[in-house]
Amino acid sequence: MSAIQIDRPPPAPRLDEPQSPLAALTPEQIEQLGREFDAIHDEVYADLGDRDSRYIRSTIKLHRQLVLAARALLMGSQRRPLWLAGTTALSLAKILENMEIGHNVMHGQWDWMNDPDINSQNWDWDTASPADAWRHSHNYEHHTFTNIRGKDRDLGYEIMRIDPHQKWHPLYLLQPLYNLILMGFFEWGVAVHDLNRAAIQSGEKSRSRSCRSSRRSAGRRALRSSRTTSPSRRSPRSRRFVAGRGSLQSGRRSFRSTLAANFTANIVRNVWSYSIIFCGHFPDQTYTFSQAEVAEETRGGFYVRQLLGAANIDGGPLFHLLAGNLSFQVEHHLYPDMPSSRYAEIAPRVRDICRRYGLPYNTGPLHKQLGTVTARSCAWRFPEGRSGRSRDRTRSRDHAGSRGSRHGARPRS
Numbered sequence: 001m002s003a004i005q006i007d008r009p010p011p012a013p014r015l016d017e018p019q020s021p022l023a024a025l026t027p028e029q030i031e032q033l034g035r036e037f038d039a040i041h042d043e044v045y046a047d048l049g050d051r052d053s054r055y056i057r058s059t060i061k062l063h064r065q066l067v068l069a070a071r072a073l074l075m076g077s078q079r080r081p082l083w084l085a086g087t088t089a090l091s092l093a094k095i096l097e098n099m100e101i102g103h104n105v106m107h108g109q110w111d112w113m114n115d116p117d118i119n120s121q122n123w124d125w126d127t128a129s130p131a132d133a134w135r136h137s138h139n140y141e142h143h144t145f146t147n148i149r150g151k152d153r154d155l156g157y158e159i160m161r162i163d164p165h166q167k168w169h170p171l172y173l174l175q176p177l178y179n180l181i182l183m184g185f186f187e188w189g190v191a192v193h194d195l196n197r198a199a200i201q202s203g204e205k206s207r208s209r210s211c212r213s214s215r216r217s218a219g220r221r222a223l224r225s226s227r228t229t230s231p232s233r234r235s236p237r238s239r240r241f242v243a244g245r246g247s248l249q250s251g252r253r254s255f256r257s258t259l260a261a262n263f264t265a266n267i268v269r270n271v272w273s274y275s276i277i278f279c280g281h282f283p284d285q286t287y288t289f290s291q292a293e294v295a296e297e298t299r300g301g302f303y304v305r306q307l308l309g310a311a312n313i314d315g316g317p318l319f320h321l322l323a324g325n326l327s328f329q330v331e332h333h334l335y336p337d338m339p340s341s342r343y344a345e346i347a348p349r350v351r352d353i354c355r356r357y358g359l360p361y362n363t364g365p366l367h368k369q370l371g372t373v374t375a376r377s378c379a380w381r382f383p384e385g386r387s388g389r390s391r392d393r394t395r396s397r398d399h400a401g402s403r404g405s406r407h408g409a410r411p412r413s
Contacts, residue, residue, distance in 0.1 A: 048339065059321075072086075095272050099273065102127065107336050146305060159182070307354065324340060325340035330361065330362065
């Protein structure tokens, strides 16, 4: 793979679309940068050991404890304080399992442990998308072809226009509305996206096999929910509690309130996942690339593309844990197979490399990153964007850089 050919004159940028920072680097700089990033990866992998395995095992243990606490609290779900406490515990458990455990285990970050239970090929997480479909669309397609137009289907998830290079369609006018729906039911949007309708229509994927896999995944989701909501699946103490309330009607009310808790926890998890993932990919000053630009990409060019196509979110240790450490989306895109617990450790080194090579290190607080994502989603529902589109947030970035094929750039009329 090789980066943009610097030895031939690049095409003149549009008046309002300056060159990408990648074009400012010489081939020698790109290759040296690649060697520096390879060195970080090799150093971390040489150091993996007990503290890393203890981290993931303790995180899985914490998730299970939260689930047990939620079930215990929801025994009294007819009482509002207990319902709120149980729903909160269940929401946190679902977020932790989805973000820090499921996503990262299925990336193969912990395969080096040779634990058959904590393994990318065996883990089946609590979400609607079948594990094998997600691994292909996310681990392979997205992380290989990151932000390459026409190759990375995660650019707008095929239903949103977030880049001026995407062909406009009148349906995009409704983008702010169905974006809200996607936020609440994000896991189902990802499941439909992972089916890859275009591949099924072209015959590349089997329709019947894909549908069976999706139905099995949905069935497992329903079974997991029933373990929390169904009185018949509760412990003997729980059943005695329901019987002690006096009537079948009381039991039905308890079931409905617990079902509402489970539904609410799923919505909370979906909104949180949506926010973290969109802020890591679609805020201002993230770049997209044409297939011609990366036709001969080197290892160093690959690293630069990952840097320019991702963004971080500022926060503390608890925030990063609940974000699955995807708040370090830049580091995650550089090293998707590295244990997520190491991202905070290597972030200063990545930031220093960006500073020395004049590359942007896109980071900012959650509300600002989410604000630019929302503004751009609203702006690019129109064919040429709108004059009131989101402004560049440069204060929260180490280096704004020149803004070439970035998501926020407005095309020339």
